[in-house]
Amino acid sequence: MDFGDSPEEARFRTRLREWLKTNDPGLPASSTDDAYWAGQARWHRSLYDAGFFGLSWPKEIGGQGLPSVYEVIVDEELAEAGTPPRPSLGYLVQGILEHASDDIKQRFLPGIVNGRDRWCQGFSEPDAGSDLASLRTRAERNGDDYVINGRKIWTSYSDDADWCFLLARTDPAVAKHRGLSVFAVPMRQPGIEQRPLKMINGITKEFGEVLFDGARVPAANMIGKPGEGWALAMTIVSHEREPGELGYVARYKKVVKELTRRVRSEPSRFGSEQIRDLGWAIVEAEMLRLHVCRRLSDRLDGISHGPGGSVDKLLMTYAEQAVGHAALAIGGAAHDGGDDTGLKVYLYSRAQSVMGGTSQIQRNLVARRILGMPAS
Amino acid sequence: MDVRLSPEQQALRDSAARVVDVLGPRTVRQLEDPERAAKLDAAVAAAGWREVRTAVDDGSPCASAVEAAIVGEELGRGLADTAFLGPTLAAELRRLAGAPASTSIETVALVPGLGALAAADVGQLREAAVAIDAAGSRSALVLAPAREGYGVAEVRLSALPIRVDLTRTSVALGTQVAVAALDGQARPLGDQDLERWTALGLAMACADLVGAMRGAVELTREYATVRRQFGVSVGSFQAVQHMLADAFVAMEGSHSVTLHAAWAVDALPPRDALAAAALAKAYCARAARSVCETAIQVHGGIGNTWECLAHVYLRRVLLSSDVLGGAGPSLARVLEHHGIGGTHANACGPEARRRSGESSAARSEHGTGAI
Numbered sequence: 098m099d100f101g102d103s104p105e106e107a108r109f110r111t112r113l114r115e116w117l118k119t120n121d122p123g124l125p126a127s128s129t130d131d132a133y134w135a136g137q138a139r140w141h142r143s144l145y146d147a148g149f150f151g152l153s154w155p156k157e158i159g160g161q162g163l164p165s166v167y168e169v170i171v172d173e174e175l176a177e178a179g180t181p182p183r184p185s186l187g188y189l190v191q192g193i194l195e196h197a198s199d200d201i202k203q204r205f206l207p208g209i210v211n212g213r214d215r216w217c218q219g220f221s222e223p224d225a226g227s228d229l230a231s232l233r234t235r236a237e238r239n240g241d242d243y244v245i246n247g248r249k250i251w252t253s254y255s256d257d258a259d260w261c262f263l264l265a266r267t268d269p270a271v272a273k274h275r276g277l278s279v280f281a282v283p284m285r286q287p288g289i290e291q292r293p294l295k296m297i298n299g300i301t302k303e304f305g306e307v308l309f310d311g312a313r314v315p316a317a318n319m320i321g322k323p324g325e326g327w328a329l330a331m332t333i334v335s336h337e338r339e340p341g342e343l344g345y346v347a348r349y350k351k352v353v354k355e356l357t358r359r360v361r362s363e364p365s366r367f368g369s370e371q372i373r374d375l376g377w378a379i380v381e382a383e384m385l386r387l388h389v390c391r392r393l394s395d396r397l398d399g400i401s402h403g404p405g406g407s408v409d410k411l412l413m414t415y416a417e418q419a420v421g422h423a424a425l426a427i428g429g430a431a432h433d434g435g436d437d438t439g440l441k442v443y444l445y446s447r448a449q450s451v452m453g454g455t456s457q458i459q460r461n462l463v464a465r466r467i468l469g470m471p472a473s
Numbered sequence: 474m475d476v477r478l479s480p481e482q483q484a485l486r487d488s489a490a491r492v493v494d495v496l497g498p499r500t501v502r503q504l505e506d507p508e509r510a511a512k513l514d515a516a517v518a519a520a521g522w523r524e525v526r527t528a529v530d531d532g533s534p535c536a537s538a539v540e541a542a543i544v545g546e547e548l549g550r551g552l553a554d555t556a557f558l559g560p561t562l563a564a565e566l567r568r569l570a571g572a573p574a575s576t577s578i579e580t581v582a583l584v585p586g587l588g589a590l591a592a593a594d595v596g597q598l599r600e601a602a603v604a605i606d607a608a609g610s611r612s613a614l615v616l617a618p619a620r621e622g623y624g625v626a627e628v629r630l631s632a633l634p635i636r637v638d639l640t641r642t643s644v645a646l647g648t649q650v651a652v653a654a655l656d657g658q659a660r661p662l663g664d665q666d667l668e669r670w671t672a673l674g675l676a677m678a679c680a681d682l683v684g685a686m687r688g689a690v691e692l693t694r695e696y697a698t699v700r701r702q703f704g705v706s707v708g709s710f711q712a713v714q715h716m717l718a719d720a721f722v723a724m725e726g727s728h729s730v731t732l733h734a735a736w737a738v739d740a741l742p743p744r745d746a747l748a749a750a751a752l753a754k755a756y757c758a759r760a761a762r763s764v765c766e767t768a769i770q771v772h773g774g775i776g777n778t779w780e781c782l783a784h785v786y787l788r789r790v791l792l793s794s795d796v797l798g799g800a801g802p803s804l805a806r807v808l809e810h811h812g813i814g815g816t817h818a819n820a821c822g823p824e825a826r827r828r829s830g831e832s833s834a835a836r837s838e839h840g841t842g843a844i
Contacts, residue, residue: 098476098539100736106474166474361812372814376804379811380755388729394476411722463721464714468694473709 100390102170110170116147117178124181127303127348128445129438133181134257134302141184141212150183151210153396154190158206165393168341173386176350187342189216189262192333196279196321205260205281217258217284219249219265219307220330226251227458229264230273230327234309236265236280241316243267243280245288245309251452255291255305258284262333263314264326277326281318288312298444335403337453338410341389341396345413349382349420352442356427371426378423381416388412404466407459414449414456421446476732482543489544492516493551501780504554504639514555514609517548523560523578526673528568538673538738542680542731549684549793550691552785554640556580558681558796559606562674563614566590569666570625571659580604582613582628582646587795588802590667592616592823593626593652599823604630604644605796613644616823617654622661623822626652638792639785667821668743674797675750676734681793682761683731686724689768689786693717697771713771720767723760730756744810747821751798751806758794758803765790 102110122140127133144150145159152167154160171183186209193206208214225232234247245265255261261282268276284291288311294304321329336342356375360367392409395401421443428439450456464470478486496513498504517523522544525536541561548557559580566581567574582591582602591602593615604613607630617626628650634642662670694717697708707713734753737746765787769776776783798806808814 098478098482098732098736099740100474100476100733101740102474169474357811357813364813372808373804375813376755376808379807380752380804383752384726384730384756387733388726390474390476391729391732394474397475397477408722408725411718412726415726457715460715460718461711463718468690468714468717468721469698470694470714470717471698471706471709473705473711 100387106167106170109167110174113149113171113174114178116149117174117180120147121178121180125438127181129298129300129441131300131302134254134300137181137184138212138215138257140181144183145211150212151190154206154210155194158190158194158202159210165341165396166390168344169386169390169393172344172347172389173350175344175347176354179351179354180347182347182351183344184212185343185345186216187344188333188336188339189218191336191342192262192329193320195332196325196329200317201281201320214260215254215258216260216262217252217255217305217307218333219252219255219261219263219282220334221251222248223250227455229330230277232264232266232277234263234265235269236263236267236278236314238267238316239313242313243316243319245280245282245312245314247309249307249309251294252305252307253303253452255284255307256293256302258291260284261289261307262320264330267323267326271324274327275324277330278323279320279326279329280314281320282309282312282314286312296445297447298441300441300445334454335406338406338413338459339392340385340409340413340416341393343413345417346382346386346389349378349385349416352420352424353378353382356423356439359427367427374419374423374426378420381419385413385416404462407454407462408467410453410459411456411463414459417446417449476736478543482539485540486543486547488520489522489547490551492520493547493553497551497553498640498782498785501639501782501785504785510554513553517553517555517557523557524564524574526561526565526568527574528571532568532571534565534568534739537735538676539732539735541673541677542735545677545680546684546687546731549681549789550688551684552640552688552782552789554608556606556608556610556641558641558674558677558793559604559610559613561677562670565670565673566614566625566662567655569662569670570655572625572655572657577611578609579612579614579627580607580610582615583796587792588798589821589823590616590670591646592618592623593628594618597652598628598646598648598650601648602628602646604628604646605792606641607634607644608642613646614655615652616662616667617652619661622663623667624658624661625655627655628652638788640789641792643792664820664822665743668747669738671797671821672734672738672743672746672750675747675754675803676731676738678793678796679727679731679734679750679753679757682757682790683724683727685786685790685793686720686727686761686764689765689783690717690720690724692782692786693720693768693771696775700773707771716767716771720764723764727753727757727760748807748810751803751810754794754798755800755803755807758800761790761794762787 124133124136151160152163153165156162222232236243236245263280263282267278290308292306293301295301424439425443431437525541526534562581563579582604592599612627617624630644700707730753734750737749768783805815
């Protein structure tokens with residue numbers, strides 16, 4: 098049991114730390130500013146090209162085949178340097194690795210990992226949020242293609258995406274969980290319209306709505322088998338819930354560090370309640386870092402796609418929202434028209450208990466799948 | 474980095490689990506069974522678990538704080554009514570002072586709010602004190618004045634045991650009690666020794682809290698499945714399921730911070746070890762109270778009766794939370810480590826402890842936060 102670096106890990110950490118000294122893109126926190134999303138693709142490629150992204154993924158797809166604990170080192174050093182977090186798309190990679198054919202893996206994974214191709218994830222629909230399996234977007238076979246009609250919403254990164262990881266209904270005749278399939282759909286085509294959604298903190302580049310009106314996708318772009326969509330989606334969301342895949346620890350630590358700096362520079366401006374909120378944010382962010390260490394160490398025994406992701410998602414949500422509360426407490430709501438970063442961090446944090454499955458859905462999963470409590 | 478338990482550590486955990494599962498109290502009534510308690514005590518003694526922090530030849534401990542935490546977590550889970558935390562902390566104090574290991578069970582005495590180790594002036598205690606986890610102990614260690622740093626002194630325990638925590642006894646000490654310097658001290662204790670010692674105490678208290686949370690969640694899960702109302706098991710109601718899920722998640726987060734705190738005791742510089750332990754304690758103390766309150770709530774009317782084990786968990790948690798500082802003082806320590814607030818919360822010597830005790834009372838009124 099050792100939280101310390103091995104000699105190789107220490108060398109890697111030093112190399113990364115040196116690189117970050119001259120390669121910080123100087124972007125704002127991802128949750129507060131459209132400028133982040135404008136520069137995110139470049140940050141991804143820059144990290145990848147320097148050998149600091151995709152560390153634990155297989156070499157065949159552009160990864161480095163290292164133990165997953167290296168991702169913790171990256172998160173820690175990015176946080177320490179105050180740079181943006183690593184891009185969060187590990188869940189797509191895990192889903193494709195687990196379910197797709199070799200052809201699909203070879204065609205799509207290298208571009209996802211190296212950041213040359215931008216992806217969004219088309220799951221939720223206006224009438225299919227928590228009840229995802231009731232989704233209605235149709236994909237109908239037409240020659241060598243499928244033709245897609247329907248509407249996806251709350252789609253992250255859709256405005257910038259080259260590809261959509263689309264969950265659609267291919268067989269309306271069978272039970273709702275069984276008639277779904279996944280496709281890699283090219284976004285830049287006439288049958289697709291993308292509309293940005295403005296989030297409650299004002300950012301417009303992260304969240305979108307995607308309309309499919311006769312869009313086409315080659316049948317060869319189906320990921321997994323026909324009807325395997327639900328299983329694939331569940332693999333994806335189980336990883337989407339893991340802070341180890343998302344790298345959000347760095348984002349939380351960056352905010353906490355900035356808030357701490359502000360309080361230290363002007364301690365008399367802040368009362369005990371504000372300082373207490375900051376204290377809990379420090380505790381929660383560090384808890385999440387240590388929890389990720391534990392989870393990624395467990396992966397040395399092999400990757401599992403179990404319900405533990407729901408536990409992680411809830412812990413991540415508490416951390417993000419504790420950090421959000423501290424940002425509001427220390428930064429204030431900017432009623433005077435001043436710096437509203439704290440307000441934006443706070444408002445964005447409310448999404449964490451909804452995205453990737455609400456906290457209520459996560460609690461259902463923990464109670465049923467982990468604690469084995471009886472169905473109602 | 475690899476924070477999985479080694480095979481030896483897993484075996485240690487399994488053997489501690491077996492001992493409490495067989496010999497620990499399974500009902501409140503069994504707490505009054507002296508024969509069972511004596512068997513548990515004998516099994517813990519035979520395993521040598523109270524000696525994990527005694528010194529080997531080079532002065533380092535027999536086993537790391539991780540091993541101590543592994544045993545402590547299982548004893549907490551099984552509500553073990555035998556001494557472990559107190560004797561382990563006493564052994565650590567002797568080790569740090571270079572004094573020979575004790576030949577009989579002894580514990581430590583803390584200031585009345587339990588926020589720090591008690592101190593003596595020449596010949597008598599500086600203020601009233603409480604010997605914790607005192608079952609089987611005839612004496613307790615406290616800090617003593619020394620020409621440089623601190624020494625260690627022992628006080629005899631003669632008063633009747635107090636049982637707020639029904640599984641671990643305390644003994645109240647008045648200032649008149651006689652204090653004698655401990656024989657064979659090779660060196661005085663410095664501030665860094667006290668930081669290291671405090672880090673160990675906090676980490677072990679966290680391990681006990683994690684174990685208690687695990688036990689309380691399991692007790693409650695089982696009850697919610699068996700108890701029927703409206704013709705169905707109450708565990709099938711979403712409101713109840715979500716309470717249990719939150720309790721489980723709080724326990725998991727606590728487990729992660731506690732592993733790190735236990736590792737840090739022997740692996741990091743004393744100041745950082747103390748910061749890691751304080752962070753874990755803030756998290757675990759807040760979580761554990763909330764988890765035990767859930768246990769009582771889900772047990773309903775039965776949960777509010779003496780016969781239900783839920784309050785035994787809560788009482789155990791209240792003691793472990795207070796040992797060396799609960800959520801409030803621990804949070805103050807975390808903040809101070811980040812350069813914010815309280816000028817003395819992080820010091821562990823006698824001068825500091827009064828002030829940290831006061832800030833604990835002020836801060837702990839603020840409720841439970843996110844969990």
